[in-house]
Amino acid sequence: GESVGLHLPTLSVQEGDNSIINCAYSNSASDYFIWYKQESGKGPQFIIDIRSNMDKRQGQRVTVLLNKTVKHLSLQIAATQPGDSAVYFCAENFNQAGTALIFGKGTTLSVSS
Amino acid sequence: GAGVSQTPSNKVTEKGKYVELRCDPISGHTALYWYRQSLGQGPEFLIYFQGTGAADDSGLPNDRFFAVRPEGSVSTLKIQRTERGDSAVYLCASSWGGGGDYEQFFGPGTRLTVL
Numbered sequence: 001g002e003s004v005g006l007h008l009p010t011l012s013v014q015e016g017d018n019s020i021i022n023c024a025y026s027n028s029a030s031d032y033f034i035w036y037k038q039e040s041g042k043g044p045q046f047i048i049d050i051r052s053n054m055d056k057r058q059g060q061r062v063t064v065l066l067n068k069t070v071k072h073l074s075l076q077i078a079a080t081q082p083g084d085s086a087v088y089f090c091a092e093n094f095n096q097a098g099t100a101l102i103f104g105k106g107t108t109l110s111v112s113s
Numbered sequence: 114g115a116g117v118s119q120t121p122s123n124k125v126t127e128k129g130k131y132v133e134l135r136c137d138p139i140s141g142h143t144a145l146y147w148y149r150q151s152l153g154q155g156p157e158f159l160i161y162f163q164g165t166g167a168a169d170d171s172g173l174p175n176d177r178f179f180a181v182r183p184e185g186s187v188s189t190l191k192i193q194r195t196e197r198g199d200s201a202v203y204l205c206a207s208s209w210g211g212g213g214d215y216e217q218f219f220g221p222g223t224r225l226t227v228l
Contacts, residue, residue, distance in 0.1 A: 036219075043204050099169040103155030
């Protein structure tokens with residue numbers, strides 16, 4: 001069967017490498033997903049989003065992949081830079097009332113130069 | 114333009130005291146959300162406003178927590194009889210529309226410490 005990317009609480013990469021951060025989401029009824037970046041002492045900052053009618057979306061240096069079959073999201077960061085060091089959260093838009101975001105476990109990305 | 118602002122940035126209080134946390138959303142955003150973030154965790158939903166009304170308060174942990182948004186803009190989160198377990202960062206977010214279908218813009222948060 002298809003493998004599901006494991007969630008890693010931390011990821012260390014070298015500057016210039018590509019990074020892949022994985023997330024498993026909770027509810028098959030969710031139809032909107034967002035990746036946020038959170039630096040120490042700051043609120044979450046939007047990176048990229050994707051709706052459930054897509055399986056891939058690209059931004060500047062970032063790509064989000066959505067696999068609805070296994071309820072899995074991934075964030076790919078190309079040519080990772082030290083400024084990318086932060087905690088990354090995926091979020092889905094389903095709670096009981098469908099009104100708020102449910103955040104996954106964060107992954108701390110450390111980029112060394 | 115101006116983002117979401119929250120005041121105070123830090124609040125230290127004693128167990129049993131009452132606190133108010135303020136959120137100024139982005140101008141024109143009709144939806145406003147409060148989240149709570151404990152150390153090492155992702156934000157957890159507390160309450161959602163669409164305009165002046167609380168459309169979903171299912172995330173409030175108990176009746177010591179209350180929030181208002183009387184004019185559909187600024188919101189205040191109120192916590193009565195604070196407990197040490199209330200210590201966390203309280204985040205506010207706003208968006209153009211509600212229902213969780215729009216990008217939410219977050220403020221810097223208020224770090225609440227209950228001694």
